[in-house]
Amino acid sequence: MRSKVGAGIVAGLLAGVAFGFMMHRISTPSPMGGQMSMMAMMARVVRSDEIAAGWLYLIVNSVVMGGVFGLVLGDRASRLAPGLVWGALYGLVLWLLGALVLMPLLLGMEAFAPLTMAPMRRGAWLSLGAHGISGLLLGGAFALLVRPRPADSRAALS
Numbered sequence: 001m002r003s004k005v006g007a008g009i010v011a012g013l014l015a016g017v018a019f020g021f022m023m024h025r026i027s028t029p030s031p032m033g034g035q036m037s038m039m040a041m042m043a044r045v046v047r048s049d050e051i052a053a054g055w056l057y058l059i060v061n062s063v064v065m066g067g068v069f070g071l072v073l074g075d076r077a078s079r080l081a082p083g084l085v086w087g088a089l090y091g092l093v094l095w096l097l098g099a100l101v102l103m104p105l106l107l108g109m110e111a112f113a114p115l116t117m118a119p120m121r122r123g124a125w126l127s128l129g130a131h132g133i134s135g136l137l138l139g140g141a142f143a144l145l146v147r148p149r150p151a152d153s154r155a156a157l158s
Contacts, residue, residue: 003070004070004071004074004075004078004146005067005070005071005074006067006070007070007074007142007145007146008066008067008068008069008070008071008074008138008142009063009066009067009070010066010141010145011066011069011070011137011138011139011141011142011145012062012063012064012065012066012067012069012138013059013062013063013066014137014138014141015062015066015087015134015135015137015138015141016058016059016061016062016063016066016134017059017062018133018134018137019058019062019130019131019133019134020039020055020058020059022130022133022134023037023038023039023042023054023058023127023130024037024038024039025037026038026123026126026127026130027123028041028114028120028123029119029120029123037051038123038127039051039054039055039058040054041054041103041107042054042057042058042103043057044107045057045103045106045107061098065090065094066138066142069086069087069090069138069139069142070142070146073086073090074142074146077139077142077143078142078143078146078147079143079147080140080143080144080147082139082143083139083140083142083143083144084136084139084140084143085139086139087135087136087137087138087139087140087142088132088135088136088139089135090135090138090139091131091132091133091134091135091136091138092128092131092132092135094131094135095127095128095131095132098131099114099124099127099128099131100112100114100115100124114127
């Protein structure tokens with residue numbers, strides 16, 4: 001794939017789907033008591049109780065963040081090892097900004113509430129792992145999508 005933004009979008013979609021499945025498996029305390037999946041919590045960000053809304057929110061964010069990854073880090077992440085490193089770091093940044101700051105604020109909590117509120121801590125650390133794994137998938141898929149193909153190499157020599 002020649003476009004780094006396009007490769008980032010495709011890689012972001014792949015990483016986002018994997019992340020979504022992980023978010024279904026991680027539970028967190030519900031504002032009404034009991035437990036709910038992190039995917040249901042994402043739906044609450046867009047003021048919905050429907051899991052499909054959480055998925056739509058996640059997929060839109062994933063393709064946008066994948067495109068940004070390609071645009072900003074595309075030259076640095078175009079080989080597999082650097083792609084994995086930059087992807088993991090990107091996942092960490094998205095966890096800090098998204099899961100610890102923006103999501104709590106959008107849900108009426110304080111920033112960093114998932115770490116400062118004892119019942120939410122387990123979910124926060126599992127979310128860090130999920131962000132790291134999806135970041136690795138993003139960076140690895142991106143590097144594989146932008147790597148030169150043998151036909152590309154021959155065409156460049158002519």
